[in-house]
Amino acid sequence: MLKTAAKAGGLADRFRRVRATSAELAVGLSPEDQVVQSMPDASPVKWHLAHTTWFFETFLLSPNLPGYRPFDPAFGYLFNSYYEAVGARHPRPRRGLVTRPGVAEVAAYRDHVDAAMLTLLERGDAERLAPLVTLGLAHEEQHQELILMDLLHLFSCNPVAPAYRPYRPALRGPAHEGRWIAVDGGIVAVGHAGEGFAFDNEGPRHEVLLRPFRLFSRAVTNGEWLAFVEDGGYRNPALWLSDGWATVNAEGWEAPAYWRRGEDGGWREFTLLGEHPLDEDAPVSHVGFYEADAFARWAGKRLPTEAEWETAAAGIPATGLSPTGNTLGSGLLRPVAAAADEGFAQMFGDVWEWTASAYSGYPGFRPAVGAVGEYNGKFMANQYVLRGGCCATPDGHARATYRNFFYPHQRWMFSGVRLAEDA
């Protein structure tokens, strides 16, 4: 689906490719599809396309490209997401009220900034800016995933159940039975260190003491989740955290976010490819932390900690092009059944996996200096860490140390479960 060049070049090439991918995601979407905000947690596609552009204009072009003129002075206010240090901003829940600038003007904004960025990247001092450009591209990749999540939510609100892309079958067999894989304990190092790019919240690399544990070889499937539903899992308070049980009742939850009853009473699932009968072999998706935790308790297991997950994942190639990886480049746009049973399947791609770990700073964590320091640190409360990436994550974006985070009640992202147990 995403016809971006396979071969990487320098930073300018990479800039072109990432930027092109964002534009490709919007192909086939009408202006109407791109302007609406379906809930305060989500943003319009158009806003994502503009905000990622604003990042380059604000943090790269304005301070570094002599003579650069902002495309439109009003955009600084309109397309700032949450950087308090950069000034006032349009309130998040009102992003969907801005019909002008429209889709065409945002495309022009992208072109304007892209041209200037390529000029900047050809200058002698481009190397100095490489870390910040790389951050901007990683940032844009995160918004590519958000575009798909937010679009799925928007379309799920439409009674006519539109499909973003046509359905194509996945060349996978049924889910394999799976098995428990033991991992040794001891003092292990987790977190990012070294040359490659990582977000500030992935470091510092530090040692933790782990007890031996076992992790399941694949993600929990829709079929397994169905057994939980049919066993009354959503009606039994003994399985739930107290806040989770309050949420289940307040929201009337009976199943994952996009499961729907068909006219024959059977479960169906709304996806980016429209509504289809539930694929019992595919990983369950769009469950929140509360549900993940309740399911694990029902199963007599538990969620892994993020240190456990990372230790198990170390050494597995974290790419959508790997045998087991189902990330954005696969074009499947949904989680699918795990391939043949060889070690840990689905660790990268398919669904983000909830961990038992509350999101907080690693020992010695210091946010980056300046406005970009607001990127991760200020969200370190009330959220839980997810690991591994999903079918909407750009290829190569995630890695073993990558820390995604969401509130425990949220479930519009591609989020699933992998079980753990003590050894």
Add this chain to the structure above:
Amino acid sequence: MLKTAAKAGGLADRFRRVRATSAELAVGLSPEDQVVQSMPDASPVKWHLAHTTWFFETFLLSPNLPGYRPFDPAFGYLFNSYYEAVGARHPRPRRGLVTRPGVAEVAAYRDHVDAAMLTLLERGDAERLAPLVTLGLAHEEQHQELILMDLLHLFSCNPVAPAYRPYRPALRGPAHEGRWIAVDGGIVAVGHAGEGFAFDNEGPRHEVLLRPFRLFSRAVTNGEWLAFVEDGGYRNPALWLSDGWATVNAEGWEAPAYWRRGEDGGWREFTLLGEHPLDEDAPVSHVGFYEADAFARWAGKRLPTEAEWETAAAGIPATGLSPTGNTLGSGLLRPVAAAADEGFAQMFGDVWEWTASAYSGYPGFRPAVGAVGEYNGKFMANQYVLRGGCCATPDGHARATYRNFFYPHQRWMFSGVRLAEDA
């Protein structure tokens, strides 16, 4: 602005003209502008265009045109506004989440229905359907006004303050001083009777006993309202109804809905023509009943009852083409200063005028039979009657017996004040 044929023909001609006017209102609006819903009280332009079409399809074509096939079966659910008798409907606050069908598909829907309607209107039994067609056209005219109100609200939420149409000066002088005009009391008949079209809530015509009163010759101006603001009108509880005072404080009201402080501290007003310095000669607009009532108390006067207003208005030509009328056809798209002082000015057009009358059924009122009976009667609680029409009301739509109604806190419509006093 609105290039509709000046000369009226038969019902089919009138159908064509009214339908064309709706389409003209959307000219210059992007698909983005037409899909967003800025608050639960408002609807997207696209929705208005589709819903008015749904009315003809549901109440005229499906029951009366043999072989008629609905354009899309899903539209019955999507574009029903509030007719419980016709079946389930998409919830009002979620109208803005429906990005598909888009603007182009709604245009095709309109074409499909228009063609079928014209076929229907050429049939031998068209005369039998004339009352319902006329109702459908009056209904569409109401939505034409709503399109402009809702668009003004949407644009007011946009920090870049877009203009719907370019500003053109009005050929009016300053507001004349105005004067009190006495009206006799006695037993008078109010309400609609006779041949012409009227909504069910305008009848039955019935007698009421009026005391002699005086009505002011023009609407309250922005300049007069400014004196109220500067006298602390919005900070003095003694002037307000208890519910109004609670609203002022909860909403932080300091002035009419679209007044804004300029950088120099002076008041400006956001209009369909963009943001401009406050025109102190023009009628105040976008005030709610609570504000109208408080202003009248501050002025030592009162609001007229609807019977008083109607008695005074009887005999004044209710048309935008009249010397004093500023309705949609004027193309001004805003209230303007009253013309020379000759009797009652601005009774029809410029701004709807709040009355002291709670909206309820006239003695002997019976809603129309069938689903269209849900048109007016079920809203007869908690709202107040406004009279006269405004600068966004289609020419010839209003009349002396016409009863508009809104909740006392609402103020996104073109609503103003005319004062009354006891004789």
Add this chain to the structure above:
Amino acid sequence: MLKTAAKAGGLADRFRRVRATSAELAVGLSPEDQVVQSMPDASPVKWHLAHTTWFFETFLLSPNLPGYRPFDPAFGYLFNSYYEAVGARHPRPRRGLVTRPGVAEVAAYRDHVDAAMLTLLERGDAERLAPLVTLGLAHEEQHQELILMDLLHLFSCNPVAPAYRPYRPALRGPAHEGRWIAVDGGIVAVGHAGEGFAFDNEGPRHEVLLRPFRLFSRAVTNGEWLAFVEDGGYRNPALWLSDGWATVNAEGWEAPAYWRRGEDGGWREFTLLGEHPLDEDAPVSHVGFYEADAFARWAGKRLPTEAEWETAAAGIPATGLSPTGNTLGSGLLRPVAAAADEGFAQMFGDVWEWTASAYSGYPGFRPAVGAVGEYNGKFMANQYVLRGGCCATPDGHARATYRNFFYPHQRWMFSGVRLAEDA
């Protein structure tokens, strides 16, 4: 039940009697019962006892009794209800948080003020103050009724369903069948004029033009309401005002406020005398305007206007000691079946009767001067008028011109329905 002196004396005697009745209402209530506020619309019994006292201290004693020292300076803030002109006040929804002063201190406050008031009333200029004292007593009588309404609501929130007073059977037979009584139309005068006390909102007396109508001879009974419930009245949107239907669904209404399903599925009613099987002969009570209006539509009738009601009621003795009156002095504390069929039964007492009239000022209405002018006028929006008094209204408090008012969704008062129809 209420052992107050039967024989009336001068104003001082009347003062003593009214004040004693308030204290008698609290007999049998624990301090716990008297301090809790069960919802923002209700107030603690203790607050009522203190606020009525504050009225005399603030409006009578402080300005008129030389050397009077307020019992406690903090009480002015604590026990002001809504008089903006008198200064800041404790927010209404927080009345239940004030545990100190307690019940005993409030009793001392009452004694202190009563003694000072009796001193004041013995002074030579007492006659000058009589209108304001009389207003204070009428105000206290209103709070006597509120004490019982609020207490019923409080006890209804208690799972153990306490009884305020022991149940005593009423010496009434079954509800008589009832009949329609015709009333002539014409120009009639309504509203208060003349010597006796009335609230400012009861005047000025003025003429209105009435059409001939018929009013039913008794109130709608629980049995008749049960037929409405069993006919799906609460599930049929065609019967309801739009705002009413939204309320029914938001609140999950299925029956009047205090109806409850027994273990055998039969309806029971919670009353001031505890929970009992529904008395099908007694008037329905604790229904809101929305319900009253829906019931009337279901029955093919309508609610009377307040002018109709008042015209019909003129000449009927408005006292609890009359043959048909069931007001506070009856000690029944609940509405009961109408006595023998002789003209209009239950017009005064049993239940307040909803009218079709929105509450607004009569022509020429001017609020009283000063803080007491906030008594009625500022509530003239969004409420509906009820007429006649109820089983909790002090004897002699109501009269034919008396205008009670509540919001259309409220139903914790003793409110019922009498049907009307056009002649």
Add this chain to the structure above:
Amino acid sequence: MLKTAAKAGGLADRFRRVRATSAELAVGLSPEDQVVQSMPDASPVKWHLAHTTWFFETFLLSPNLPGYRPFDPAFGYLFNSYYEAVGARHPRPRRGLVTRPGVAEVAAYRDHVDAAMLTLLERGDAERLAPLVTLGLAHEEQHQELILMDLLHLFSCNPVAPAYRPYRPALRGPAHEGRWIAVDGGIVAVGHAGEGFAFDNEGPRHEVLLRPFRLFSRAVTNGEWLAFVEDGGYRNPALWLSDGWATVNAEGWEAPAYWRRGEDGGWREFTLLGEHPLDEDAPVSHVGFYEADAFARWAGKRLPTEAEWETAAAGIPATGLSPTGNTLGSGLLRPVAAAADEGFAQMFGDVWEWTASAYSGYPGFRPAVGAVGEYNGKFMANQYVLRGGCCATPDGHARATYRNFFYPHQRWMFSGVRLAEDA
């Protein structure tokens, strides 16, 4: 203040003493004071007295004392706090609506259960029940602290600012300067093991890897917090977690919960002893996690983890009778300045100290079997751990492994801050 026997006897003696302490806490409170619920997070004193009694009745007497008859069958529903396994319960936010049973009946309930419990404890098999009785007593001690927290909140809502107990000066000098105390890192064991009582959430004891760190020798004082306030700490978004900043703005926070501006502009603090000028030497109290975290960031430091805190606290006597401990038995009822500078001061008592640790289960944590298993585990989300006890904690209740927990926005408990830094 609390005249309980100093000398401990057997379990029955301890039962008597703990139960007597609860009753002593209510001395001086009126029935009014004991029945009101000032917010959903708080409960009425009367409810605490009944609920702790219900615990013994439900978990000890009914299953274990032959022939025991519950005092009142309705109490099982009324006084269950959150044990889903035991059946339905009265909703928490409605606890304040239950005026009956009143204070006197709850006292009789306590007597009834106490007598039966003492009978049970004299039986031969009492030893078998000792762990559950001990849990019940620890549970009651927690509610003793809640009684004082909830009462402080209730009184803080009263404009007359009542004092629970008379003010007595503390025999402490000014706060000493304080210093950083280094603690070694390495593999350390944390959590409870062994004979003594502990809650299930304190175990299993397990090893963690700590880095060397420093902890400050005393708690942050009001004077230090004042510097934060005056430096604009509550107005600088850079200091706050994103959720915290949203809370500051939504709640309008400018200082700790019970700080108030005096008429001269100086800060005062509302306490259980009434309102007094701010004691700058005393530990700051009534701050939430968000504030604690922001203060630490402002100070260039951080909060300790719970493992760090526990490691530092190991070996310090955890008692109110210790030289440094200010717990309930001191009778001071407020945090006071630290005594002379000798090692860690104020670790136990004065104020609970926020840690950086989100509340979750220790490795291998399993809730207790049965309904009492709902005691701690189901709250392990969205809350943060506090350590050490406070001036309202019963003597001997807390210990080094004790884990208290609250939501990050809550601040009606006696909660303060001790700073940490990396070595």
